[in-house]
Amino acid sequence: MAVNSRNGLFVLLVCLAGVSVSVTAADKPAVKPPEVKVDMETGRQINGVCAACHGDSGQGGKKGEYPRLAGQHVEYLAEQLHKFKDRDRHNIPMFPYTEERELPDEDLIHISAYLAAIKLETQLPVFKDTDDALTRLLAVDKVLNIPRSEGNIEAGEKIYHRECASCHGRTGMGKRNMPMLTGQYTSYLKRQIDKFIKGERLHDEDVKDKSKEILNMLKPEEIRDILAYLSTLDD
Numbered sequence: 001m002a003v004n005s006r007n008g009l010f011v012l013l014v015c016l017a018g019v020s021v022s023v024t025a026a027d028k029p030a031v032k033p034p035e036v037k038v039d040m041e042t043g044r045q046i047n048g049v050c051a052a053c054h055g056d057s058g059q060g061g062k063k064g065e066y067p068r069l070a071g072q073h074v075e076y077l078a079e080q081l082h083k084f085k086d087r088d089r090h091n092i093p094m095f096p097y098t099e100e101r102e103l104p105d106e107d108l109i110h111i112s113a114y115l116a117a118i119k120l121e122t123q124l125p126v127f128k129d130t131d132d133a134l135t136r137l138l139a140v141d142k143v144l145n146i147p148r149s150e151g152n153i154e155a156g157e158k159i160y161h162r163e164c165a166s167c168h169g170r171t172g173m174g175k176r177n178m179p180m181l182t183g184q185y186t187s188y189l190k191r192q193i194d195k196f197i198k199g200e201r202l203h204d205e206d207v208k209d210k211s212k213e214i215l216n217m218l219k220p221e222e223i224r225d226i227l228a229y230l231s232t233l234d235d
Contacts, residue, residue, distance in 0.1 A: 054069050055142070068120075071118060076179045076180075081111070125139050146184070159229075182234050190227060197216055
């Protein structure tokens, strides 16, 4: 049974987490969705499609053209996939894969849980003399370690803790439906920030005057410094 409402997705996530919650009459979906038991094998199979761009371990691809998904919060992954399905978030390559027939909400939960459970190594592996160049390249590609980004790291740390940490965590690990930033490609983060500033994506739904939204108020050099700081958090 597919559930297309945002409330339905929330209830699915609650079932996934094994948490009980009271829902007001205004928020209650018309039809209560069934509980969904996460099937990691189904998630692994679905990931076969995602792997073409995001890597077989969710490590991302082409140095940030496709974001790293491994270890991201399950609530955030599910919410973003639902936005792609609802066409609230636009991305041409994602369009055919988020049609209802391709990604019903049950499968959305399975793939989100599968990707969230992947833990990438943070240190370079020790190779054997018999490991060929391709084996070494693929292994290094899965290491969660972003190259240092240009900028004032100390200034970026101060700005980040003042403006960003309340949502994304002091160490950039995110919170539930707030994305993990640590280990994400700097080029991808910068591209998304530009979309938020242009209004192509919604960053803070609670701010009515978008000129007062934090990303629109930061100077370009401040954003550069924040990204420089974030690039140090997975060291």
